[in-house]
Amino acid sequence: MNYKLTQYSHGAGCGCKISPAVLDSILKSDHLPIPDARLLVGNDSRDDAAVYDLGDGTAIVSTTDFFMPIVDDPFDFGRIASVNAISDIYAMGGTPMMAIAVLGWPINTVPIEAARLVLEGARHACADAGIILAGGHSIDSPEPIFGLAVTGRVAIEHLKTNVSAKQDDVLFLTKPLGIGILTTAQKKGILKEEHATLARDVMVKLNTAGATFATLPYVNAMTDVTGFGLMGHLCELCEGANLSAEIDYTAVPIIDRDVILDYLKQKSFPGGTTRNLESYGHKLAPLAEEQKYILCDPQTSGGLLVSVDPLHVHEFQTVARTLGLGELVPIGKMTERTTNVISLL
Secondary structure, eight states, X not given: OOOOGGGGOSSOGGGGSOOHHHHHHHHOOSSOOOOOTTEEEOTXXXXXXXXXXXXXXXXXXXXXXXXXXXXXXXXXXXXXXXXXXXXXXXXXXXXXXXXXXXXXXXXXXXXXXXXXXXXXXXXXXXXXXTOEEEEEEEEEOSSOEEEEEEEEEEEGGGOOOSSXXXXXXXXXXXXXXXXXXXXXXXXXXXXXXXXXXXXXXHHTXXXXXXXXXXXXXXXXXEEEOOTTHHHXXXXXXHHHHTOEEEEOGGGSOBSOHHHHXXXXXXXXXXXHHHHHHHHHGGGBOOOOHHHHHHHTOOOSSOOEEEEXXXXXXXXXXXXXXXXXXXXXXXXXXXXSOOSSSEXXX
């Protein structure tokens, strides 16, 4: 392979997302949406997917997610982008049913063979999730773009949203942070060979646990952590429930703390981190520099952020172990609303 996909894009993965503040401005409208009682979850809560009541106790879960290359290998790019998109279904407590591809490709710049490999990676991820890649749409674009539109289904009684956390809930994160820092190091050409797969191996893991977590009555809220970073998505969780949160920074999982800190010393962090801080930094209690660049690091195909009733923490940890997530440690808790939306313990 004599090309590197990340060199053909101005951003990478979910670090390409429009900042929360700018997105709020874009989504503002003077026209109220046509009310539909069957739309259980729409755009108003900034949740992971839309949910539509089928009238039989179940609902359709619908989402789309796409971005520019996060890695150089086209097969891995297709796989990661697909896992990331499918994650939105799991974050709502649903089970994916099928996917449709969204492909933009600079056909005169990057070999067509690379686009084929991207789709092969997507098919691999869909097969892992037990669904088919049923079709899609493609355009000739200046930069490579790939993602999926995914349809899933959920029992309405098991639907989880990002607005239903309760005071004193305990918070868990199922994947470690640091993806944006490592992928930026790759794009800058400073990623060491021994670190080449650290971020990839996290990004290709499906968040299938979400479908099981949804069946647990003591799981009150759930979302996945992507481009807005842990702090951004936790802000959404807090504001949706009119609560605040306290985070134990020492308990937050990081891919490899020493490795991540070494790349931070080399100024390896995505532009999305700065945009995130500019958008919601005023909602946070003061953070040290290290904490800012890790807690606000844009994640691509990040983990699930789960809000659990404090009386059932051990039960939840046991379920997580049976699902292959290892020993999940509480990273914080939901609290009564205070001046700061999020503070550190």
